[in-house]
Amino acid sequence: MVKILTLALAASSLSWSASPQAPALNAAERAVTGRISASRLRARLSFLASDALQGRDTPSPGLDVAAEYIASEFRRAGLEPGGNDGYFQTASMVQLTPNKEGFSLKLEYQGRSVEAGPDGASLSLASGLSLTAAPVFKLDLADPSSFAAVKPTDLDGRVVIAQAPHRGLKGIQAAFHLLSDAKPTLLLLVGESEMLGSGERLVDASPDSASARQATPRVAVHSPALSALFDSLPPGAGTATVTLTAPEPLKTPFTLRNVVAVLRGSDPALKSTYVMVTAHYDHIGMKKSGEGDRIYNGANDDGSGTVSVVELAQALAAARPRPRRSLVFMTFFGEEKGELGSRYYAAHPLFPLARTVADLNLEQVGRTDSTDGPQVGTASLTGFGYSTLSDILVKAGKLTGVKVYRNAEASDAYFSRSDNQKLADAGIPAHTLCVAFDYPDYHGLGDEWQKVDYSNMARVDRAVAVALMMVADDPATPRWNPKNSHTARYLKAFEQLHGGQP
Numbered sequence: 406m407v408k409i410l411t412l413a414l415a416a417s418s419l420s421w422s423a424s425p426q427a428p429a430l431n432a433a434e435r436a437v438t439g440r441i442s443a444s445r446l447r448a449r450l451s452f453l454a455s456d457a458l459q460g461r462d463t464p465s466p467g468l469d470v471a472a473e474y475i476a477s478e479f480r481r482a483g484l485e486p487g488g489n490d491g492y493f494q495t496a497s498m499v500q501l502t503p504n505k506e507g508f509s510l511k512l513e514y515q516g517r518s519v520e521a522g523p524d525g526a527s528l529s530l531a532s533g534l535s536l537t538a539a540p541v542f543k544l545d546l547a548d549p550s551s552f553a554a555v556k557p558t559d560l561d562g563r564v565v566i567a568q569a570p571h572r573g574l575k576g577i578q579a580a581f582h583l584l585s586d587a588k589p590t591l592l593l594l595v596g597e598s599e600m601l602g603s604g605e606r607l608v609d610a611s612p613d614s615a616s617a618r619q620a621t622p623r624v625a626v627h628s629p630a631l632s633a634l635f636d637s638l639p640p641g642a643g644t645a646t647v648t649l650t651a652p653e654p655l656k657t658p659f660t661l662r663n664v665v666a667v668l669r670g671s672d673p674a675l676k677s678t679y680v681m682v683t684a685h686y687d688h689i690g691m692k693k694s695g696e697g698d699r700i701y702n703g704a705n706d707d708g709s710g711t712v713s714v715v716e717l718a719q720a721l722a723a724a725r726p727r728p729r730r731s732l733v734f735m736t737f738f739g740e741e742k743g744e745l746g747s748r749y750y751a752a753h754p755l756f757p758l759a760r761t762v763a764d765l766n767l768e769q770v771g772r773t774d775s776t777d778g779p780q781v782g783t784a785s786l787t788g789f790g791y792s793t794l795s796d797i798l799v800k801a802g803k804l805t806g807v808k809v810y811r812n813a814e815a816s817d818a819y820f821s822r823s824d825n826q827k828l829a830d831a832g833i834p835a836h837t838l839c840v841a842f843d844y845p846d847y848h849g850l851g852d853e854w855q856k857v858d859y860s861n862m863a864r865v866d867r868a869v870a871v872a873l874m875m876v877a878d879d880p881a882t883p884r885w886n887p888k889n890s891h892t893a894r895y896l897k898a899f900e901q902l903h904g905g906q907p
């Protein structure tokens with residue numbers, strides 16, 4: 406999953422008990438679940454999360470090896486290739502690397518002026534930028550009430566200046582929401598931050614892509630003199646101005662790949678509709694320097710989801726009869742760099758989005774040592790209750806001995822933190838299923854394959870297999886829940902996708 410600044414997790418207090426007369430699996434479900442093997446999951450993950458793949462960074466040779474491995478397993482299962490290049494959906498991306506040479510900035514207010522150069526500056530820009538005495542709008546993240554009445558349009562065409570985010574600033578979330586609907590010329594962050602990266606980022610290079618054009622240019626500067634002048638500015642639109650020169654970034658092209666296989670449905674009508682099961686096969690690569698182990702193996706995040714997709718693919722490929730709808734098995738690149746692979750897929754779908762009835766995304770399904778306490782025989786869905794997929798997973802879990810529950814603290818908060826979000830944005834009922842939202846080695850060097858509970862992972866994958874078969878065989882499609890207060894935008898997207906038919 407994607408890392409964010411604040412994590413607020415607590416144990417769920419839901420209780421659950423098995424129904425007195427547990428219903429049984431049908432013959433096809435028994436055969437499919439019988440083909441899911443803990444030892445094979447272990448073998449798969451010990452390779453995918455091995456040091457040889459060097460943390461599967463996007464882009465990296467290790468990621469390419471992982472893609473070839475996943476494709477080879479789809480090939481062995483006899484599945485139809487679903488990409489534009491065999492099992493691969495090739496994505497032309499461009500890496501933007503800031504060019505700090507020649508960068509200069511001047512903040513002026515009431516006759517005072519502070520200048521800053523490349524030292525201590527972090528740039529995130531899609532193209533060069535030059536501003537002369539541009540008007541400033543101060544967002545004081547320490548005091549969210551100071552901008553509670555501000556509208557997104559108040560920020561349009563201005564340089565928004567704010568504190569660089571760090572723990573303890575109360576207004577980060579509110580500012581994020583405000584900025585997501587605004588069109589400022591530049592976002593200028595002042596001060597030290599634990600969140601500032603190198604400014605490098607990957608964007609979709611296709612000519613029709615909006616991602617490169619729409620992102621707000623962002624500059625962060627760590628300078629005590631600048632921070633002092635920032636502190637003296639009144640909140641809102643004042644008389645301060647910014648003059649800035651930022652050179653064009655360096656652009657390096659890369660080809661990245663989603664890995665895709667299809668199991669054609671058996672029903673003459675329903676086979677042109679699709680059920681997706683997805684996971685991200687990338688992780689965060691290697692630590693730049695230091696002694697000893699520097700490889701972020703990402704066994705649980707999200708090697709576990711990836712090998713589960715592969716295992717489900719081979720188990721379902723042999724289903725007789727085949728499921729009625731077509732099943733799409735897909736692993737995404739670049740989730741850790743901002744859900745790049747799923748974003749790319751939603752912008753360039755291989756199967757019509759309007760005929761894609763659901764996406765079940767798998768994340769962190771291997772480790773049971775959650776920071777919430779041990780999670781054996783349990784699984785949780787993000788956005789639990791947003792769509793009828795929740796009910797289907799609960800039902801499939803009851804048939805396979807997995808308690809599928811709503812984690813009160815994490816369920817809604819984590820909905821946007823994985824690849825399901827990009828498909829939900831397109832209107833498709835899409836959730837992420839996980840076992841542990843947070844665990845001791847999350848994004849750490851110790852996330853290694855030896856720490857995974859394989860028999861539990863197989864159990865959870867069996868529940869997922871049964872849920873996929875239920876969705877694939879049911880002529881009724883999963884629906885967003887109109888009674889849930891978080892689903893309005895997804896319902897709207899669903900209606901747009903289906904030509905106004907709710």
Ligand SMILES: [Zn+2]
Pocket residue numbers: 406407685706707740768769823
């Ligand atoms: Zn992840």
